[in-house]
Amino acid sequence: MSTREVCLLIGQQGEVLWCDVSDNPALLPDSRERWEAIWRLRAELTEVAHSHPDGPLGFSSEDETTMEALTTALGRAPRFSVVAPGGMVARVDGRDVLVMSEPWWAEPLREASGMHARPLALA
Numbered sequence: 001m002s003t004r005e006v007c008l009l010i011g012q013q014g015e016v017l018w019c020d021v022s023d024n025p026a027l028l029p030d031s032r033e034r035w036e037a038i039w040r041l042r043a044e045l046t047e048v049a050h051s052h053p054d055g056p057l058g059f060s061s062e063d064e065t066t067m068e069a070l071t072t073a074l075g076r077a078p079r080f081s082v083v084a085p086g087g088m089v090a091r092v093d094g095r096d097v098l099v100m101s102e103p104w105w106a107e108p109l110r111e112a113s114g115m116h117a118r119p120l121a122l123a
């Protein structure tokens with residue numbers, strides 16, 4: 001089964017404001033639609049999450065570039081997170097932390113990305 005990289009924009013109440021999907025699991029190319037959605041939803045936007053269906057559990061160099069551009073455009077840094085098969089990581093105050101208590105949308109995000117069952121939880 002093929003995997004897809006999915007991007008979610010999350011609002012203040014933890015709701016999914018917007019979603020897009022890429023056929024290329026290694027990289028979710030910047031899309032004009034996504035930038036427009038981010039700008040339109042900027043007042044409510046609290047978190048930008050995306051999946052790495054084939055790993056790794058961490059931010060790529062493309063992600064770093066995108067996060068920097070977004071932070072500059074918004075004038076503030078939303079929370080950024082990556083959901084991978086083995087867990088979820090978020091950037092909080094400039095540090096990458098493992099998210100132990102995952103939000104409700106993490107598992108649907110895995111499903112939408114074509115990931116299979118979550119491996120055994122990390123100790």
Ligand SMILES: [Zn+2]
Pocket residue numbers: 050051052059060063082
């Ligand atoms: Zn990424």
